[in-house]
Amino acid sequence: MMHRLCRVVFAIAAGLGVAVxxxxxxxxxxxxxxxxxxxxxxxxxxxxxxxxxxxDPAPAEGEPGEGTPEPDLAGDLAGIDQPAGAGxxxxxxxxxxxxxxxxxxxMRKPFLKLQRVEFMPMLGVTMxxxxxxxxxxxxxxxYYLTDVLAVGAEGYVYAATLREPFDEVAFQARRxxxxxxxxxxxxxxxxxxxxxGKFAILxxxxxxxxxxxxxxxxxxxxxxxxxxxxxxxxxxxLVTPNVGVSMRFFLTKFLTVTVGLRDYVFIDxxxxxxxxxxxxxxxxxxxxxxxxxxxxxxQAGVSFWWPMSFEYTTFR
Amino acid sequence: xxxYPFVLPALILLTSVPALAQEIDDDGRNVAMSLAEQPAVRxxxxxxxGRFELTPAFEANVNADYKYxxxxxxxxxxxxxxxxxxxxxxxxxxxxxxxxxxxxxxxxPDEDPDADPTPTxxxxxxxxxxxxxxxxxxxSLTPWYGKLAAFGASFVNFDFYFSxxxxxxxxxxxxxxxxxxxxxxxxxxxxxNPDDPENPTIIPDNNANDDPAVNEGNKFGLYLxxxxxxxxxxxxxxxxxxxNYLFSNNPSxxxxxFDYRVSGADNRLLNHLFLGVGASVFFPMRxxxxx
Numbered sequence: 053m054m055h056r057l058c059r060v061v062f063a064i065a066a067g068l069g070v071a072v073x074x075x076x077x078x079x080x081x082x083x084x085x086x087x088x089x090x091x092x093x094x095x096x097x098x099x100x101x102x103x104x105x106x107x108d109p110a111p112a113e114g115e116p117g118e119g120t121p122e123p124d125l126a127g128d129l130a131g132i133d134q135p136a137g138a139g140x141x142x143x144x145x146x147x148x149x150x151x152x153x154x155x156x157x158x159m160r161k162p163f164l165k166l167q168r169v170e171f172m173p174m175l176g177v178t179m180x181x182x183x184x185x186x187x188x189x190x191x192x193x194x195y196y197l198t199d200v201l202a203v204g205a206e207g208y209v210y211a212a213t214l215r216e217p218f219d220e221v222a223f224q225a226r227r228x229x230x231x232x233x234x235x236x237x238x239x240x241x242x243x244x245x246x247x248x249g250k251f252a253i254l255x256x257x258x259x260x261x262x263x264x265x266x267x268x269x270x271x272x273x274x275x276x277x278x279x280x281x282x283x284x285x286x287x288x289x290l291v292t293p294n295v296g297v298s299m300r301f302f303l304t305k306f307l308t309v310t311v312g313l314r315d316y317v318f319i320d321x322x323x324x325x326x327x328x329x330x331x332x333x334x335x336x337x338x339x340x341x342x343x344x345x346x347x348x349x350x351q352a353g354v355s356f357w358w359p360m361s362f363e364y365t366t367f368r
Numbered sequence: 369x370x371x372y373p374f375v376l377p378a379l380i381l382l383t384s385v386p387a388l389a390q391e392i393d394d395d396g397r398n399v400a401m402s403l404a405e406q407p408a409v410r411x412x413x414x415x416x417x418g419r420f421e422l423t424p425a426f427e428a429n430v431n432a433d434y435k436y437x438x439x440x441x442x443x444x445x446x447x448x449x450x451x452x453x454x455x456x457x458x459x460x461x462x463x464x465x466x467x468x469x470x471x472x473x474x475x476x477p478d479e480d481p482d483a484d485p486t487p488t489x490x491x492x493x494x495x496x497x498x499x500x501x502x503x504x505x506x507x508s509l510t511p512w513y514g515k516l517a518a519f520g521a522s523f524v525n526f527d528f529y530f531s532x533x534x535x536x537x538x539x540x541x542x543x544x545x546x547x548x549x550x551x552x553x554x555x556x557x558x559x560x561n562p563d564d565p566e567n568p569t570i571i572p573d574n575n576a577n578d579d580p581a582v583n584e585g586n587k588f589g590l591y592l593x594x595x596x597x598x599x600x601x602x603x604x605x606x607x608x609x610x611x612n613y614l615f616s617n618n619p620s621x622x623x624x625x626f627d628y629r630v631s632g633a634d635n636r637l638l639n640h641l642f643l644g645v646g647a648s649v650f651f652p653m654r655x656x657x658x659x
Contacts, residue, residue, distance in 0.1 A: 182433045182468055217433045217468065224576075224622040225472050226486040249526070251514025252409055255450070258514075325475075 161248070162260050163302045164362040165196040172310060174353035176208070179313070180346065183218045184231045184277075186210045188349060192241075200245040206270070210234040228279040230322040230341065235287070237316070239270025239294055259301055266296040272316065276323045276336070283323075286333035288340075290318040298351070306360035309353075316347040407658065414656045415525055415599055416447040416510060423607050425646030427459060432640075434469045434619050437461040437499045443607075443646060451510045455531075457611075458503035469496065480577075487577040487622070494543040495581040495621030495630075499640070502613060504591035506533025516598075525599040535591035535613040537640070541584040541621055553579035554629030572628075579630035581621030589615030589637070595644075603653035607646040612639050 176188040187210065194204030212233035222228050248262035272292045276285045298312025321340035330336040423443040429436060438461055445455025465473070476489040487495075513527035553576070559569040595609030616635040618624060624634040 180431055182431055182466065220433075220620060220624055221468070221472060223626065224487070224620055224624075225476065225492055226484075227472055227475055229468065229471070247516055247518045249514050249516025251512045251526070251528070254511050255407055255409070258409075259512075263516075 160364060163305065163308075164199060164364070165202070165357075166199045168196050168362065169358045170194040170196070170202070170204070170355045171358070172353040172355040174351050176314070176349040176351035178347065179350050180348040183215055183229055184233065185213045185215055186234055192353070194243060202243040204241045204243060205238070206241060207236070207238040209236045230279070230325070231277050232274040232288070232320055232322060233277055234347075235273045235275055237270060237272040237292060239268045239292065241266050241268030241294070261299055261301045263297065263299050266298065266314065267294065269293045272318055274320050278323060279327065283327055283331065283336070284333045286337040288321045288337075290320060292316050292318040300355070305362065306357045308355040308357070310355060311350075311352045314349050314351055316349065318345055318347070319343070320345045410658065412658045413525065413602065414450060414658060415602065415650070416453065416527070417450040417656065419447050419655065420651045421445040421447065421455070421648050422651070423646040423648040425457070425607065425644050427609070427611065427642040427644030429640055429642045432466055434466055434496050435463040435498060436466060437463055439502070441503065445508065453508045453510065454506070455508060456503065456505045458501070460501055461499055463498040485575060485577070491547055491577045494547050495541065497539045497541045497581065497583040497617075497619060497621055499537055499539055502535070502537040502640075504533050504535045504593070504611070504613065506531040506591055506593065527597050529595055529597070531591070531593040533591045535589045535615055537587045537613060537615055539584045539587060539617065541581040543581045543621065548578060548580040550578040550580070553631065554627070574628045576623040576628055576630050582630055582632050582634065583618040583621045587615040587617065589613060597648060602655050603650045605648040605650070607648045609644045609646070611642045611644060613642070614639055
């Protein structure tokens with residue numbers, strides 16, 4: 053029995069030693085004076101190529117495998133952006149791994165959104181109104197049904213500022229333009245992510261980003277600013293579809309930055325020019341002037357994601 | 369051998385250790401560590417370095433107060449390096465009234481009522497200026513480049529760039545002599561007094577509507593811009609830009625500082641923000657590639 057065990061151990065050890073030694077020798081032989089030609093690089097390797105190593109498949113979702121390092125965006129990216137030693141430390145890759153095994157031809161998507169919730173405090177500013185400018189404060193909560201499709205809700209309050217032309221027109225043309233301020237708004241939205249990419253900053257650091265479209269419908273409350281302060285204002289409840297496009301930059305596995313444009317479309321009710329005939333707010337509102345408004349806003353926000361991390365379920 | 373069954377396997381394994389330890393390059397450095405000195409991207413197409421870029425473009429201003437400018441032009445740029453370039457852009461534009469201008473004009477009278485400071489429709493409209501020509505000479509920095517995938521099917525290169533330089537604009541005003549008839553803006557009118565010829569009656573000029581519009585000529589200022597190239601192939605790219613031309617201007621051509629006359633003091637530094645799109649063609653048409 054002992055003799056059989058010795059033979060088995062011997063055979064396994066010999067095989068391992070010869071395989072490792074031969075493999076390294078073969079790799080060194082290829083490395084010397086190696087020249088990659090562009091076209092050949094793109095050719096798929098033969099399936100039986102013994103030098104190709106496939107990473108083990110990730111364990112099933114929710115069942116991290118033994119010894120599997122915790123996914124970490126900074127760690128993964130550090131493997132590219134930072135010195136190799138630092139990358140291994142940040143990503144907690146196995147210390148006994150050798151360098152070239154850590155290089156994969158095609159990176160995984162570094163950020164997964166499936167079944168995660170995004171909390172995004174936001175700021176926005178009016179882009180296309182030359183009489184009154186609004187700054188919006190609020191936020192958006194989105195749930196990603198898939199990695200590219202989300203449903204969400206948003207809500208904002210507004211702070212209005214009259215712009216220079218408002219006073220200028222009043223002084224030069226003796227005309228007081230009708231303007232409304234927006235008090236608050238809310239909407240339910242869909243988001244779709246058709247574009248994703250990565251870019252290098254100063255040839256040093258790689259940042260991943262994506263672009264997505266948003267569309268939805270909600271409401272806005274606007275309030276008339278009376279030309280004559282002696283009159284009372286009135287408010288309007290406006291059904292407000294919206295469309296937009298945004299860019300999201302991935303910083304960590306739970307933190308992203310978003311900038312974008314959003315067009316809120318509604319038919320607003322303005323104070324009638326002959327307000328003197330309609331002194332009460334109710335009468336003025338009944339005779340208000342309707343105008344189609346495209347309220348274009350530039351928005352920026354920082355997103356926090358929950359759960360704060362995720363696990364890959366496909367091959368690397 | 370029977371007493372020490374693990375000796376030989378251990379020796380064989382030990383002979384393979386030097387192979388593992390040979391992760392040292394020719395210069396004696398650890399291979400893994402030497403990766404730190406490598407560029408972020410290898411075999412990268414140098415889509416801009418050493419190339420000349422010619423871009424037919426269109427741009428229109430956003431958030432204009434009184435007149436939109438729709439313009440077409442050309443941008444020429446030479447990329448000194450992967451990140452640095454110099455160039456110039458020029459546009460010829462036509463003007464359209466904004467909604468605000470049309471709303472104001474629709475309420476102004478055709479005739480000039482006595483003792484009413486409200487301008488006529490003609491006075492108001494003819495004081496507004498146009499911007500038929502504008503452009504800039506600039507230095508551009510391209511710190512970001514990358515790849516994007518659209519709908520999982522189309523993969524293209526792109527880069528972001530930022531520009532700064534000298535802005536130029538030619539402004540014109542079409543205020544005819546019959547409208548801008550005051551040859552002494554702000555100057556009082558003297559009416560002879562028959563009873564006291566040496567002390568005529570002085571009527572102050574509080575009407576700026578007939579003053580010449582001091583809002584034309586050549587203007588220079590600061591140019592700031594930014595944009596993105598989306599490369600359709602190695603020599604053609606879509607170019608989306610935001611350009612801001614800052615220079616002194618008085619678009620309304622009327623009194624803005626409440627001194628009841630139109631003068632150069634009514635000009636102030638204004639942003640003229642444009643959004644543009646163009647098609648960039650790069651020469652030579654075959655780019656180099658990094659090692």
